[in-house]
Amino acid sequence: MTSDLLLHNTLTRRKEKFEPVNPPHVGMYVCGPTVYGDPHLGHARPAITFDVLFRYLQHLGYKVRYVRNITDVGHLENDADAGEDKVAKKARLEQLEPMEVVQHYTVRYHQAMDRLNVKRPSIEPHASGHIIEQVAMVQQILDNGFAYESKGSVYFDVLKYNQQHPYGKLSGRSVEEMLSNTRELDGQDEKRNGFDFALWKKAQPEHIMRWPSPWSDGFPGWHMECSAMGARYLGETFDIHGGGMDLVFPHHEAEIAQSVAAHGKEAVRYWLHNNMITINGQKMGKSLGNFITLEEFFNGTHPKLEKAYSPMNIRFFVLQAHYRGTVDFSNEALQAADKGYRRLMEALKTVTLLKPSDKSDSDVNALKNKCYEAINDDLNTPQLIAHLFEAVRVVNSVNDGHEKLTADDIKNLTETLQLFVTDILGLSDETQSAGDTALVEGLMETILALRKEARARKDWASSDLIRDQLKAVGIQVKDTKDGVVWSRE
């Protein structure tokens, strides 16, 4: 490896050399799902992006503690401090206990992530399971003078905080600008300013998810959980915090303010954000009829989809774009990605069968270094994939006898492909099991061709042997007026 790992820090708006606080340990926190609906592409992208970072950091020898939370309480409908709790609303509509909703969609999320070959994080804490830590942190912020209690709720005092610490540094907003843009919202007169955010909310009488606190029976504000659980499992200062770009403001901005207000220092050294996904150029949304769940992609059941797209097809497609760029899903683009994915899988098999020569026409080490340089350049997976396709070209060229490689280079090339394709990009070979069905069809084609010839030459012994053996393995053959058809019993 010839280069350092550079990561783009949203806070400084530039690529920085990655240096952990406490090597060889790396602490990484990524915002996980709010579990009130089926997982979709908006869940897949951050999961895949930070899965690649998790895998790569481990490959580099770091001991990574990767925390990804499950938001099961406190995330209100409008992402600010108004509206119903998203999980509680779903529970009300489906007449379930909120934790039944949480369980159902957490399991669905895990199933989809498993299929996408996303590794489970090291710890997956639930917001509702860390009320004590959140209450304690709210108390610290109150004690430090950066919050106020109002009618049983506690709000973060943005103006007060901004007098000492710049509020808005992550998103590039200024409080002055926010002041001029804020309009007063109905029922929010508990707040001193519209941009103050809830640290603790008093529960309405009908609210099921509620816990005691010094201020009221209630529940934590949405932003609290990540600050409290990050500190709980990664310490007051840790290395990486990731999430979707839509979380930069207010969620991550609030997290920074909460940590500074409670602990006197920022928690996070590198803020990483993946960009959003569009579908045929449009933002994904239930009202636009283009809200496609991952399961619908895998099964091809959504009307906008021409066919089913396998988990690895989706994963490869996501990785073909750099994580900080947008990705636009379309049937054409997905089908093109599938071809690319299959070429890679094919090459992974072919490379192990190459015949060595006494000299090499390609510089495998240089190719490998280019792969490292690409991933080191802020996880430039599209560039990495381009280099891997150059490797595929070499593999096929050697296989066809147009180029030569020594045994050492074949070994190096094999290891390089396996390392980057399988271990780091996390692309598993799902063509294998599909392969059996194709294989059975191919073999049956051969047998039926032989059966036809046997009959043509009135070779009843062969014809009978075919009939008996097929019957023994559970295959029925019928002569119809449209030709020969076969089926499994």
Place this chain on the structure above:
Amino acid sequence: MTSDLLLHNTLTRRKEKFEPVNPPHVGMYVCGPTVYGDPHLGHARPAITFDVLFRYLQHLGYKVRYVRNITDVGHLENDADAGEDKVAKKARLEQLEPMEVVQHYTVRYHQAMDRLNVKRPSIEPHASGHIIEQVAMVQQILDNGFAYESKGSVYFDVLKYNQQHPYGKLSGRSVEEMLSNTRELDGQDEKRNGFDFALWKKAQPEHIMRWPSPWSDGFPGWHMECSAMGARYLGETFDIHGGGMDLVFPHHEAEIAQSVAAHGKEAVRYWLHNNMITINGQKMGKSLGNFITLEEFFNGTHPKLEKAYSPMNIRFFVLQAHYRGTVDFSNEALQAADKGYRRLMEALKTVTLLKPSDKSDSDVNALKNKCYEAINDDLNTPQLIAHLFEAVRVVNSVNDGHEKLTADDIKNLTETLQLFVTDILGLSDETQSAGDTALVEGLMETILALRKEARARKDWASSDLIRDQLKAVGIQVKDTKDGVVWSRE
């Protein structure tokens, strides 16, 4: 259906008609795993037993809320109040944060249960996520005079409780007997009596998993979590509490006392306990070298196993015994169970292909009623399986032309088999995918026989066709001195 559902209540030591408190709702709580090691048969048996009950109650039309907890804190090594926390010890040995241990083994547990086709429960609460509820319940017990604080820990006062409520009713023990058998344990002088149990334990300085409480920074006693989480999600009174027989004392006995002491009434109406598992007649234990994990069964990697045993093989084997009887695992018994399982799966396919007659030689309705009677008789799955094999006999007899069934009876028989085998016993067909490998082998055998004949009669056209077509589907054939061998490319 002709009979009522009877369940054996450990509390009354007899079978009782099942009548839920609040029909059509049923609340069921089952003790889940302490997540500090790989899942084994001791996890599989209660999971499968109560999965069948969960499935059957749902089939009867009940809306079941099934809670199965994850114990991630408070379970000390000797199951009483001494020794190290099991999760914390594992974390110390592996140099991990305890919640990393919890995550790792929770994922492993879920993977194994998924393979055993055990449905996920409705809610899966973590003990560490419900400290607030546990602290509140300890406070209630203290307020009601049934507990005492000692050096920052809180203990349940068994003698005091026993003056008003019989302690030991579930396990059939008496306090008098316990008094005579109790020996003082080292370092337990905090307790008034050796059989008092911890509701809250003050944490030693090195203990990572700790939370604030009115008494000390510490953690809840092991028995508290089930009482508190049961009440939280199922209410102060609910229908069914299940678990392994080894949990009757002290765990479930303590749960009863805690509920009565806190709420003035017992929480549970029906206590159900599955019996234990032995391996070749011996108790399973790490020191005996017969501690076999589920994964080792599935892969056949443990030295005591002659081969791999599939998840459905294990599930069927467990269900062949009544849940209140012991089960002894041996290679012979597992291999016999595999044959039975395959016969059932075969019949499920055959029944759909039966040709109807104008009369029936078997009484399918009577057979169906017998199946219901068996499952209604305290989940008598061995009896149910015997009836299902009678159904298999009928299916095969009709298929062979020895017996007749009308179209209606074939439909009824098909539905009965699917209902009991697939839906209620939860036996899925895993012979399907394994079938492809066998099928490919069978087809290759046919092709190679044809190839041999073609060569014998010097039919080079057929021989070439075989070679070319096999190459096209990725199969290489080699003539060796030991005969013809083939392999996939």
